[in-house]
Amino acid sequence: MGDSHNAAVALTLDPLGRAFDSPRNAAVVGALVIAFSSIFVDLSGADPSTAAIFRCAYALPVLALLAWHEGRTISEHPRPRHWRLYIAGALLGLDLILWHHAIRDVGAGLATMLANVQVLLLPFVGWVLWKERPSRRVLIALPAAALGVVLSSGVIGHAYGADPARGVAFGVFAGVAYIGFLLLMRSDPGAKYRVAGGLFDATLASAVFCLVFGLVAGEADLVPSWPSAGWLILLALSSQVFGWMMITGSMPHLPTATTSLILIAQPACTVVAAMIILGQVPSAAQLLGVLIVLCCLAAAVGGRARPREPAPVDQ
Helix, strand or coil: CHHHHHHHHHHHHHHHCCCCCCHHHHHHHHHHHHCCHHHHHHHHCCCHHHHHHHHHHCCHHHHHHHHHHHHHHCCCCCCCCHHHHHHHHHHHHHHHHHHHHHHHHHCHHHHHHHHCHHHHHHHHHHHHHHCCCCCHHHHHHHHHHHHHHHHHCCCCCCCCCCCHHHHHHHHHHHHHHHHHHHHHHHHCCCCCCCHHHHHHHHHHHHHHHHHHHHHHHCCCCCCCCCCHHHHHHHHHHHHHHHHHHHHHHHHHHCCHHHHHHHHHHHHHHHHHHHHHHHCCCCCHHHHHHHHHHHHHHHHHHCCCCCCCCCCCCCC
């Protein structure tokens, strides 16, 4: 089991150079990279749909090149189910648009925290769908992490943001779409090996969804000016390519509960980064929530991670 698992992980991370020796390490690095997504969206000053369109569009050429290399390297493995990944991509597009609206209302850090509330449900979904019973450590950490997320959302005391109530609504609905995206990406047996190919399909579908939505809503700028375009290029290469390659490549090899808690680290780090880079300082209660989330993460994934048995390939 150990040798086959390590080989699977190596194949998964091959397009980015096999820089990490375990799926958990790769997932942590990916979560830290995408923690800066909302920072770059804020710095770009782009409308929500414009930012969503171009973080996907600028990533597509790089993902296409990685997918081509991947296809030559691991041609013997099953191909992803394209229809499943297209649906996942549409959900990602919806998540991005709602989330970008939340960034305007409650700031980069808190919008990211709110959009990740639904990630707390992942361990229980994994328990029901894949019989992955979370460890005792994870079961203890999850309620405390949920409390941290609630405090971070600003429901207690003074809340940071131009329109916290509307931002909370956008953030929570973005989280619903996000959980659907994660589950579809994680459950595709072919995407487990063809990470770049699966992410290319999802990103293409997301770009199309965001383009249509942006044109209908009248908030799509198809020629973003500089330096806005530069921030969106940085967003695409860092988050949509590198960060999500690490995360989607790791998810099939990790217990769902571990994936959940690693992803919760992303919004906590974003809150801190938003304070330093953007000067968006949350209240004391919100900062306490961030600290609780980080402590729960350290407690839950600080031990040795058990590799997840690969899901059977559905012929």
